[in-house]
Amino acid sequence: MSSANQYKPSLFRGLWALTLRELKKWLKDPVMLTMFVLQPVIWMGLLGKSMNIIALFSPSNLGNLAIGDISISGSMLSPPVNGIIVIPGALISQQLQQMFEDIGAKVLQNAFGVTDYFSFMAIGMVSMIVVTTAVFSGMSIVWDRRLGFLDKVISTPVPRAAIIFSKVLNATLRAMFQATVILMLAYLFGLKLSPTFRPLNILGFYAAILLLGIGLSSAFLALSIRSTRIERPMQIVNLIMMPLMFASNTFFPTALMPDWLRAIARVNPLTYLTDALRQLTILSLDPSALITDLISLGLFAVVLSVIGILLSWRYLTE
């Protein structure tokens, strides 16, 4: 009927344009960008370096072990000897002090999978920034709505899916970028990669982030799209961030947690993300554990994104 009809709006074009807009906005604000990266770096630096768990096992921490002489009957030895054998306590004490560092390393190795807490913590921080970025990015829709930008986009023929996916894609791309920055900084600060690390692992690293990013950002988009003010989603994020982080393996291995906490950690997607990221970087890779992690993250992504996208969709088209 008219020449205006000749151009068809396309999902991918719209999606890319809207995502690019978000990324441009983000890159044009270097202060915010730095602040966002700074936070996990501070956590990593302070907590990772201050909680120098291996230093607990420094020989000087044993002090002067007053171990008395030990006498044993010669018949207990093999081959048995006559009489009584006396082992001087000082010798035992000296021996223990020499072994203490090895014991510490063993304990850490068993509990954390690595001998330095910093590496453990640093990957935890990568997870943290992925979660915060995924959650906060979707909130920009509250502003889009208040400032009328969303109204404008809705009045164009761009497929509604492009509007929703652009938010999710933007959140996920940002999360990937920031995770890369944190990982590189951590490496500079002394993160030890495991001998099983291969460059190809980075692909898995991004895949895990992608899955969690999609799931979390869709869920938070559905939440934010209905909020008329930014405070509401902010409050919710503040409320859940801490428990989400601590009830997971981000700071501490779940194996050492009480049962109830471990039960929460088991359904916490952050646990799977962090474990997957550690498997791929600092731990000696356990393929079956990694597969479990990725499947769990995949399930999580599917469930949350379906719910989130449907809810957002309904809002945009009602």
Added chain:
Amino acid sequence: MADDIIKVEGLTKVFNRNLVAVDHVTFNVKEGEFFGFLGPNGAGKTTTIKMLTTALKPTEGRASVLGYDIIDEANMVRRVVGVVHQEYTADEDLTGYENIMLCADLYGIPRDVAKKRAIELLELVELSAFKDKRVETYSGGMRRRLELACGLINRPKVLFLDEPTLGLDVQTRTATWDYIRRLKKEYGMTIFMTTHYMEEADALCDRIAIIDHGKIVVSGSPSELKDSLGCDIITISIKENADITDLIRSVEHVKEVTNMGNSYWIKVELGEITAPLIIETLRKNGYTVTRLSLTEPTLNEVYMEYTGKSLRDTEESREAFRAYRITLMRARK
């Protein structure tokens, strides 16, 4: 006769089951026409635009734009219309050019075509020199012009303007009217505009509908509406310091007299005949007329006649308006 490009029949929007924003509105807009909705804030103008541009679903009634049903063919409607919203919708962090290209992407206009159009539109609204500056740095008038340019990127057959000069100072407002006229002349699209400024409706529209409490009270061209009142306005001043309200009222054809302090505002029939009569009567009674002006009624008089209140008065009660807006915003979400 040109065809009806917008057809609206019994269009109604009820928010939260009890807030009737638009109440069985019926009207048609002809191709190429500049049609205006004039009414106070909260009369249902924006809600009507939102329904016609498919941002809101009507509770009742039907409407079509270019033959496309606003409910069943919403996507087609979106493709052929342009919308300039009441708010400044451009992204402040992007440049004017980036904003306009973003719009083009949303409409799926090929990049090379979009570039040409963007440059042309920016030229028309005189923003070429600022196209690579962030919108953040733009003045209110510049932002409005950018919004206009964005609304035209898809060469719409129908352009919807929602309060296009809201919040602008008088000078910028008249300048914006010139841009709107220029764009209409260039592209010849049909325009549907809402406004609560009478001067704006008078200056731009071929035909207006006065809307109040969600209903159309009267419609016609501005001059038809003014003529329909069948009266003229005489303003008169006298040398003497006396109240002559009753004296003027006694003159034939005088309908209404208001003492404005140092002058009198008089509504009369047949102004050309009545004016000399008034002067005559005053002279007979020993008064000297120092000034007299005879004018046609403005849309304000039209508005008063049909709604029983002054549009300027309704503009005053800002508190009530704000409360209403908040209710409406909550209802719309």
